[in-house]
Amino acid sequence: MIRTYIKDGFKKKGKVELKGWVHDIRDLSKIKFLILKDISGRIQCIVLPKESGEEIFKQVSKINRESVVRVVGELQDSKQAIGGKELLIKELEVISEAEQPLPIDVSDHSKTELPKRLDYRFLDLHRPKSQAIFKIESTMMQAYREFMIKEGGIEAVFPSIIGSSSEGGTELFPLKYFEKKAFLSQSCQLYKQMLACSMEKVFTIFCVWRAEKHNTVRHLNEARQLDYEECFADEFKVMDVLARCVQYIVKKIMDERGEELELLDVKLKVPDVKYMTFADCTKLMKKEKVHMGKDDLSTEAEKRLGELYPDTIVFVHDWPLAGKPFYIMPKGDGLSGGFDAIYNGVEISSGGQRVHIPDLLIKRLKEKGLNPKDFKGYIDSFRYGAPEHAGWGVGLERLMTQILGIANIREVTLFPRDRDRLGP
Numbered sequence: 396m397i398r399t400y401i402k403d404g405f406k407k408k409g410k411v412e413l414k415g416w417v418h419d420i421r422d423l424s425k426i427k428f429l430i431l432k433d434i435s436g437r438i439q440c441i442v443l444p445k446e447s448g449e450e451i452f453k454q455v456s457k458i459n460r461e462s463v464v465r466v467v468g469e470l471q472d473s474k475q476a477i478g479g480k481e482l483l484i485k486e487l488e489v490i491s492e493a494e495q496p497l498p499i500d501v502s503d504h505s506k507t508e509l510p511k512r513l514d515y516r517f518l519d520l521h522r523p524k525s526q527a528i529f530k531i532e533s534t535m536m537q538a539y540r541e542f543m544i545k546e547g548g549i550e551a552v553f554p555s556i557i558g559s560s561s562e563g564g565t566e567l568f569p570l571k572y573f574e575k576k577a578f579l580s581q582s583c584q585l586y587k588q589m590l591a592c593s594m595e596k597v598f599t600i601f602c603v604w605r606a607e608k609h610n611t612v613r614h615l616n617e618a619r620q621l622d623y624e625e626c627f628a629d630e631f632k633v634m635d636v637l638a639r640c641v642q643y644i645v646k647k648i649m650d651e652r653g654e655e656l657e658l659l660d661v662k663l664k665v666p667d668v669k670y671m672t673f674a675d676c677t678k679l680m681k682k683e684k685v686h687m688g689k690d691d692l693s694t695e696a697e698k699r700l701g702e703l704y705p706d707t708i709v710f711v712h713d714w715p716l717a718g719k720p721f722y723i724m725p726k727g728d729g730l731s732g733g734f735d736a737i738y739n740g741v742e743i744s745s746g747g748q749r750v751h752i753p754d755l756l757i758k759r760l761k762e763k764g765l766n767p768k769d770f771k772g773y774i775d776s777f778r779y780g781a782p783e784h785a786g787w788g789v790g791l792e793r794l795m796t797q798i799l800g801i802a803n804i805r806e807v808t809l810f811p812r813d814r815d816r817l818g819p
């Protein structure tokens with residue numbers, strides 16, 4: 396027999412074979428229920444001594460929750476069962492027994508704390524809520540690719556091992572690379588820029604490593620970024636791309652992941668877009684009596700922007716040059732072509748127009764106390780015909796937490812890496 400997914404079973408009649416995990420067994424002495432789940436859904440299966448056979452009737456009570464089984468039976472209408480159908484079991488095979496007791500409560504009757512769930516992530520993924528999160532994440536990545544390809548973008552992959560710091564920060568993980576010293580990449584910034592200067596519009600989903608010592612609910616030491624870079628573009632052009640991209644992603648999740656959103660009790664809205672200068676944002680925060688960073692937004696300021704403009708992508712642009720990396724284009728008056736995007740109270744992205752002029756790049760590196768010699772290859776890449784260009788990077792897990800309203804970024808990361816966690 397060919398295995399049927401539970402969801403498809405609801406549309407079928409007659410005899411089917413289902414495979415999945417035992418969510419629950421209910422023993423009512425004369426009738427027994429086995430609640431079976433697979434990635435597509437859940438179905439009530441019934442076991443009766445006569446119709447299913449005495450042997451199966453006895454066997455079913457002994458099966459541990461979360462064990463993997465194969466059942467063959469007759470689909471029949473049922474007024475009580477969820478979805479209006481149940482399966483009368485005729486054959487039952489235990490494919491893989493789950494040991495007892497389970498280290499975490501998969502049924503959510505009692506709450507297991509997140510760190511413990513992460514220790515047993517493989518089992519945590521038996522939980523429909525965890526599955527819902529990662530189904531949505533899959534849709535997010537698909538939506539990102541779809542949007543970018545429609546936009547004319549070319550998908551690229553970049554190296555993760557680098558010979559010197561890409562941004563001049565100190566938060567790098569060093570690596571022994573034969574006789575040389577190397578690092579894990581903290582961003583694909585320099586590579587996507589080099590590529591955009593010939594391929595025009597490029598995008599990638601890139602893994603970044605940041606040796607930030609703080610352990611917050613918004614930071615991981617290994618995170619993924621949705622990156623975009625476009626040439627013949629300034630920051631306003633790419634802010635517009637970012638806004639439409641996030642709107643496209645949210646719309647697709649709403650269209651295709653309704654069940655999962657309902658399970659997570661999330662009501663989504665395609666976000667609005669708002670633009671404001673850093674100076675105006677500073678004034679606003681003064682009025683709101685919220686502390687604002689000098690050349691950066693404070694955590695509280697981001698939070699207040701989320702309260703003032705819910706379900707809105709707020710672009711704060713004309714950012715002070717002092718608060719942006721050396722590769723962001725200066726604009727005069729101490730301002731830059733850099734921006735941040737805040738969504739529901741947290742930064743989801745930084746971006747801006749880049750410096751594509753070698754002499755200016757050298758000047759900016761020196762001003763930041765960096766040695767242009769360390770960036771020779773990068774600077775030289777703009778010497779042979781490099782147009783102006785701009786781009787951004789969105790944290791994949793950050794975007795997930797902000798769309799779903801989930802507080803801890805580890806919840807939306809399959810196998811998080813943080814200060815304390817290196818496994819599973």
Ligand code: ATP
Pocket residue numbers: 605607613614615616617618620742743744745788789790791792793794
């Ligand atoms: P933050 O100020 O929030 O620490 P950042 O300005 O250091 O972030 P960028 O270098 O601008 O981060 O990275 C681009 C995006 O990648 C951020 O807007 C955020 O969405 C995401 N991101 C950055 N660092 C992390 C991290 N440690 N964990 C998860 N996501 C991150």
Ligand code: MG
Pocket residue numbers: 735742744745
């Ligand atoms: Mg940033």
